[in-house]
Amino acid sequence: MLYDIAIVGGGPAGCSAAVTAANRSLSALLLDTGDFGLALRKSALVKNYLGMPDRSGAELMDAFTAHMKAAGTTVVPHKVLSILPREKHFYLATPGEVYEARSILLCPGASHGKPLEGETAMLGKGVTYCATCDGYLYRGKTIGVVTNLPSAWEEVEFLAGVAGEVKLWADFPLPEKRPANVQTMEGKPRKVLGEERVEALETTAGTEKLEGLFLLRETDPLDRLLPGLRLDGPFIRVDDNLATSVEGVFAAGDAVGYPWQINKAAGEGQKALLSAASWLRENPV
Amino acid sequence: MLYDIAIVGGGPAGCSAAVTAANRSLSALLLDTGDFGLALRKSALVKNYLGMPDRSGAELMDAFTAHMKAAGTTVVPHKVLSILPREKHFYLATPGEVYEARSILLCPGASHGKPLEGETAMLGKGVTYCATCDGYLYRGKTIGVVTNLPSAWEEVEFLAGVAGEVKLWADFPLPEKRPANVQTMEGKPRKVLGEERVEALETTAGTEKLEGLFLLRETDPLDRLLPGLRLDGPFIRVDDNLATSVEGVFAAGDAVGYPWQINKAAGEGQKALLSAASWLRENPV
Numbered sequence: 001m002l003y004d005i006a007i008v009g010g011g012p013a014g015c016s017a018a019v020t021a022a023n024r025s026l027s028a029l030l031l032d033t034g035d036f037g038l039a040l041r042k043s044a045l046v047k048n049y050l051g052m053p054d055r056s057g058a059e060l061m062d063a064f065t066a067h068m069k070a071a072g073t074t075v076v077p078h079k080v081l082s083i084l085p086r087e088k089h090f091y092l093a094t095p096g097e098v099y100e101a102r103s104i105l106l107c108p109g110a111s112h113g114k115p116l117e118g119e120t121a122m123l124g125k126g127v128t129y130c131a132t133c134d135g136y137l138y139r140g141k142t143i144g145v146v147t148n149l150p151s152a153w154e155e156v157e158f159l160a161g162v163a164g165e166v167k168l169w170a171d172f173p174l175p176e177k178r179p180a181n182v183q184t185m186e187g188k189p190r191k192v193l194g195e196e197r198v199e200a201l202e203t204t205a206g207t208e209k210l211e212g213l214f215l216l217r218e219t220d221p222l223d224r225l226l227p228g229l230r231l232d233g234p235f236i237r238v239d240d241n242l243a244t245s246v247e248g249v250f251a252a253g254d255a256v257g258y259p260w261q262i263n264k265a266a267g268e269g270q271k272a273l274l275s276a277a278s279w280l281r282e283n284p285v
Numbered sequence: 286m287l288y289d290i291a292i293v294g295g296g297p298a299g300c301s302a303a304v305t306a307a308n309r310s311l312s313a314l315l316l317d318t319g320d321f322g323l324a325l326r327k328s329a330l331v332k333n334y335l336g337m338p339d340r341s342g343a344e345l346m347d348a349f350t351a352h353m354k355a356a357g358t359t360v361v362p363h364k365v366l367s368i369l370p371r372e373k374h375f376y377l378a379t380p381g382e383v384y385e386a387r388s389i390l391l392c393p394g395a396s397h398g399k400p401l402e403g404e405t406a407m408l409g410k411g412v413t414y415c416a417t418c419d420g421y422l423y424r425g426k427t428i429g430v431v432t433n434l435p436s437a438w439e440e441v442e443f444l445a446g447v448a449g450e451v452k453l454w455a456d457f458p459l460p461e462k463r464p465a466n467v468q469t470m471e472g473k474p475r476k477v478l479g480e481e482r483v484e485a486l487e488t489t490a491g492t493e494k495l496e497g498l499f500l501l502r503e504t505d506p507l508d509r510l511l512p513g514l515r516l517d518g519p520f521i522r523v524d525d526n527l528a529t530s531v532e533g534v535f536a537a538g539d540a541v542g543y544p545w546q547i548n549k550a551a552g553e554g555q556k557a558l559l560s561a562a563s564w565l566r567e568n569p570v
Contacts, residue, residue: 012335015335016333016335016548019332019333019335019338020333020546023332023333047304047308047356048301048304048305048308048555049336050297050300050301050304050349050352050551050554051334051336051337051345051348051349051352052336052337052348052352053304053352053355053356060336063336063337064335064336067335067336067337067338070338071332071338258559259555259556259559261305261552261555261556261559263301263548263551263552263554263555264552264553264555264556265552266335266548266551266552267546267548267549267550267551267552267553268549268552269335269548270333270544270546270548270549271544271546271549274543274544274546
C-alpha cells in the first residue's frame with residue numbers, strides 16, 4: 001500500500017499530525033520504536049499542556065497515543081533505518097519491512113543529538129543501529145549494546161541468543177530475568193575505539209573490549225536516515241511551512257527548534273501535516 | 286502594579302501563554318472581553334486537540350480558562366482600547382482603568398478582520414468602539430450597536446439607558462427581557478454612511494438612519510490599538526521568535542497566521558511567552 005504520508009516518530013508532534021491526517025482523510029502510517037514520546041514519558045509532572053494541568057508525562061502520552069490510535073492511524077512499532085526518495089514516492093526501511101509513502105513527516109524529537117565520538121567513523125565497521133539486521137554477524141562474539149529504549153529489550157534478548165557475551169549499557173530498569181550472558185555495565189559511553197574495526201568502548205567507568213557495538217536509540221543520526229536533509233546545528237532546517245530541504249519531506253516538534261514544549265510540538269505537527277496535504281494536492285501521483 | 290507581561294486576548298494562545306508565564310514566575314495580566322475564545326466556543330465538535338478528542342469548543346475553552354485561572358493569572362474582563370508604549374513599559378487603556386506592563390503579548394484571534402466600509406473614516410465622527418467612554422455623548426439620540434459579543438449585553442443595556450433609541454445588530458441569542466427602546470435589526474452591516482458625521486448604516490436588509498454607531502467587537506483594528514504595529518495582509522507581522530515590529534511586543538495564535546488550529550495557537554502562546562521572557566531578561570527595568 002502507498003500511504004499519503006509516513007510520520008516518523010510518535011511523540012506529541014507525530015500523534016498530533018496523525019490525528020489531523022485522519023481529519024483530512026489522508027492515509028497515514030506512523031512509525032515509532034514503540035516507546036512513544038520517550039522524552040516526555042520521563043517527566044514526572046507537566047503543568048502547562050493547556051487544558052490538562054498537572055499530569056505526568058506518561059499520562060499525557062497515553063492520552064495522545066489513544067487519540068492517535070482512535071483516529072485510525074496505522075502504527076508500525078519499529079524504528080526507521082533509512083528513507084529512500086524515489087520518483088513520486090519514498091521507501092521507508094525498518095528492520096522487518098519496507099513501506100511506501102508519498103510524503104514524509106519527520107518528528108524524531110530532540111534525542112537524535114550528536115553521535116558518540118568515533119561512532120560515525122566506525123559505522124559498518126562494527127558499529128550498527130539494527131539488531132535484527134546485523135546480529136548474525138556476531139555469532140559467539142563479545143558485543144556491546146547501548147540503549148535508552150525500554151522497547152529494545154527484545155532486541156537485547158535476541159542478541160544474547162546469538163552473541164557470546166553482551167555488555168549492556170541501558171538507562172532504564174531491566175527485567176529481573178535476564179539471559180546469563182548479558183552483563184549490565186556502569187558508566188556513560190563516551191568514545192568508540194578502534195583502527196580498522198571497533199575494538200572497545202570508552203566510558204566514564206573505564207574501557208571495555210568489544211567486537212561489535214549496537215546503538216539502539218529512538219532515532220539514528222538524521223543525515224544518515226535521509227541523505228541530503230539539511231540541518232541547522234542540532235535542528236532540522238525548515239521553512240515557514242515546516243518543509244525541509246528535501247522535496248516532499250516535512251518536519252515538526254523538538255527536532256526543528258526550541259522551545260521544547262508539548263503544545264508547540266503538537267501545533268507544529270498539525271501545521272506540517274497541513275503543509276504536506278497542500279503539497280500532496282499540488283503533486284498528484 | 287507593573288506587570289511583567291500583559292496578554293491581550295484569552296483564547297487558546299492567551300491562556301497557554303498565561304500558564305507558561307506562571308511556570309516562569311512572571312506576573313501576567315490577561316485582558317479579554319470576558320467571552321474567552323469566542324471563535325472556538327462556536328465549534329460544536331473539535332476532533333483534533335491532542336489528548337482531548339471529541340469535545341465541543343465550549344468544553345475545551347472552559348478547560349483552558351480553568352487551567353489559566355488555576356495558574357494564578359490576573360484576569361481583567363475588559364477589552365483593551367489602546368496600548369501606549371512609554372519608555373521601559375506600556376500603558377493599556379480599558380474602558381474602566383489603565384494598566385501597566387513591561388511587555389505585551391497580542392493574542393487577538395482572527396476576528397480583528399477588516400473594518401466596515403466607511404468605518405475608519407467615521408471613527409470619532411459618530412463611530413466608536415467604547416460604550417462607557419462615549420455613551421453620554423448620545424443622550425436621547427438614535428444610535429446603532431453592532432456586536433458579536435455576548436459579554437457586551439451589559440453595554441447595550443447601559444446605552445439603552447442613555448440613548449433615545451437603540452438599533453441592535455447582534456449575532457447571538459438575546460435575553461428575553463430587553464429595554465423597550467432596544468430594537469433588534471435584521472441584515473448584515475455593510476457600510477457606514479455620512480459626510481461630516483455618521484448618518485446611517487447600510488446593511489443587507491436596508492439602510493437605517495443613525496446619529497451614532499457603537500461597534501463592540503472582541504478586538505478593534507490592530508493598527509489603531511497599537512500604532513506602528515506592522516501587518517502582513519490580515520496578519521500581525523512576526524519574526525521567528527514571534528516578536529512584532531514594536532520592541533517588547535509579541536504576538537501568537539490565529540492573528541499571526543494559518544493554520545487556525547488550537548494546538549498551533551497554544552504552542553505559539555508558549556513560544557511567544559518564552560521569547561518575551563528572554564526579552565525581559567535582556568531589558569531589565
